[in-house]
Amino acid sequence: MNKTTTQDKILDAAEQLFASTGFADTSLRQITSMAQVNLAAVNYHFGSKKELIQSVLQRYLSVLMPRLDQEFSQLLSSQKQNDLTAVLSVFIKPLLELNKVQHHGTRMFLQLLGRGYTDVQGHLRWFFNHHYGRTLDKFVLLVQQACPDLPASEIFWRLHFSLGTVVFTMASNQALQEIAAADFNENVEIEGVIHRLIPYLAAGIASPLTLSSQAH
Amino acid sequence: MNKTTTQDKILDAAEQLFASTGFADTSLRQITSMAQVNLAAVNYHFGSKKELIQSVLQRYLSVLMPRLDQEFSQLLSSQKQNDLTAVLSVFIKPLLELNKVQHHGTRMFLQLLGRGYTDVQGHLRWFFNHHYGRTLDKFVLLVQQACPDLPASEIFWRLHFSLGTVVFTMASNQALQEIAAADFNENVEIEGVIHRLIPYLAAGIASPLTLSSQAH
DNA sequence: GTCTATACAGGGATAGAC
DNA sequence: GTCTATCCCTGTATAGAC
Numbered sequence: 001m002n003k004t005t006t007q008d009k010i011l012d013a014a015e016q017l018f019a020s021t022g023f024a025d026t027s028l029r030q031i032t033s034m035a036q037v038n039l040a041a042v043n044y045h046f047g048s049k050k051e052l053i054q055s056v057l058q059r060y061l062s063v064l065m066p067r068l069d070q071e072f073s074q075l076l077s078s079q080k081q082n083d084l085t086a087v088l089s090v091f092i093k094p095l096l097e098l099n100k101v102q103h104h105g106t107r108m109f110l111q112l113l114g115r116g117y118t119d120v121q122g123h124l125r126w127f128f129n130h131h132y133g134r135t136l137d138k139f140v141l142l143v144q145q146a147c148p149d150l151p152a153s154e155i156f157w158r159l160h161f162s163l164g165t166v167v168f169t170m171a172s173n174q175a176l177q178e179i180a181a182a183d184f185n186e187n188v189e190i191e192g193v194i195h196r197l198i199p200y201l202a203a204g205i206a207s208p209l210t211l212s213s214q215a216h
Numbered sequence: 217m218n219k220t221t222t223q224d225k226i227l228d229a230a231e232q233l234f235a236s237t238g239f240a241d242t243s244l245r246q247i248t249s250m251a252q253v254n255l256a257a258v259n260y261h262f263g264s265k266k267e268l269i270q271s272v273l274q275r276y277l278s279v280l281m282p283r284l285d286q287e288f289s290q291l292l293s294s295q296k297q298n299d300l301t302a303v304l305s306v307f308i309k310p311l312l313e314l315n316k317v318q319h320h321g322t323r324m325f326l327q328l329l330g331r332g333y334t335d336v337q338g339h340l341r342w343f344f345n346h347h348y349g350r351t352l353d354k355f356v357l358l359v360q361q362a363c364p365d366l367p368a369s370e371i372f373w374r375l376h377f378s379l380g381t382v383v384f385t386m387a388s389n390q391a392l393q394e395i396a397a398a399d400f401n402e403n404v405e406i407e408g409v410i411h412r413l414i415p416y417l418a419a420g421i422a423s424p425l426t427l428s429s430q431a432h
Numbered sequence: 433g434t435c436t437a438t439a440c441a442g443g444g445a446t447a448g449a450c
Numbered sequence: 451g452t453c454t455a456t457c458c459c460t461g462t463a464t465a466g467a468c
Contacts (some may be wrong), residue, residue, distance in 0.1 A: 012257075039454095040453065045451090151434060156399065157392075157396070157412050160392055168380025168383055176376055180369065198426075199423045199426045200374055200423055204416040204423075207415045208419075243459080244461065245438085245460080256435075256437080256462090258460060
């Protein structure tokens, strides 16, 4: 019965077009014609274009987030003191395993995440906290344990700085890779970018408090 | 002769609407009706919506970038070895002086910059390099002098990571400030955010090379 | 040169027939 | 569930008035 539902046909087409052209430059008419379904089907099944974008991301998140949650719990229950690099490195494996979900799944997901956060501002943030707040809390706890000297508010700001780093990098990933290839003769795959990001993020989050950052 | 030209009326209205609603969610009809000019005036004077966005930013950049260029040159000619925090701190004064250009100029400009980089992807990047490449080169040189152990390609990546941090933070500035106010009872103005950013960025950029970041 | 009115193609969303 | 026809809004282009 290998029957592909209308929903899945739409999701597959949308994902492909979003990743290559971006959300704003992909029309529902392009999506529905590639998926060979009626234009109104998107609004019937998903409600709106914004909700379609969320659904595309959801397919990945439903695989990734439980995996991360499990890793976070495991790290929390092991009593040892984890350093920040270890905590951040937890993301690597689950992210790369998205390649099993779909061809180039990791790249697709991270680009969608980047585009989603910047294009439909505010929308995704709410969605994320609403559905995966518990998992995020575990992560924040791990970071706090790794940086016991930082006040909670400082961790809040720095984690959002880090989110910006990741999201922006992934959204501009294609352009950055092209420049890197041209200027430095480097061929960096998504995995390489992740490995470059971790020490940068770890150092930024753990940076000591200075007079200027305390004064405000 | 305190006569406001059509161009200026459009720029003022556009700036206000862009900063509060974003580029995508602000229509030309909103802008022209607030500016009390004809719809076609935007295309007549600026060519397109994208070019209007650039012009709004240009008003600030034409003040900011020469100021920065001058500061960079001065720091380069002083023979002393500058640390990264000193180099990054150069941005603070010129940025805050934008408040003299316009009411809430700093906040306006940084929000526009954030939105510009994320909303109209690729466009602003080209514009920036084309018009202010010389100034950017000076900045990169200063960073290289402050981090003599880092290869140029690593600096390239980390500066783009940092750009992401800044741009994302400024684009989501309003949301972040609201959360900070609600969760931590903190009232953080744009100046406070800048002072929080600098140690984070400095630590991230200067982070030592690890095995994982060298391997790719 | 500047401004106005208007036309046009393409976008997302939706009511109602089937 | 699905499809057609339609609605209103967007950015852009242009003809013609001043």
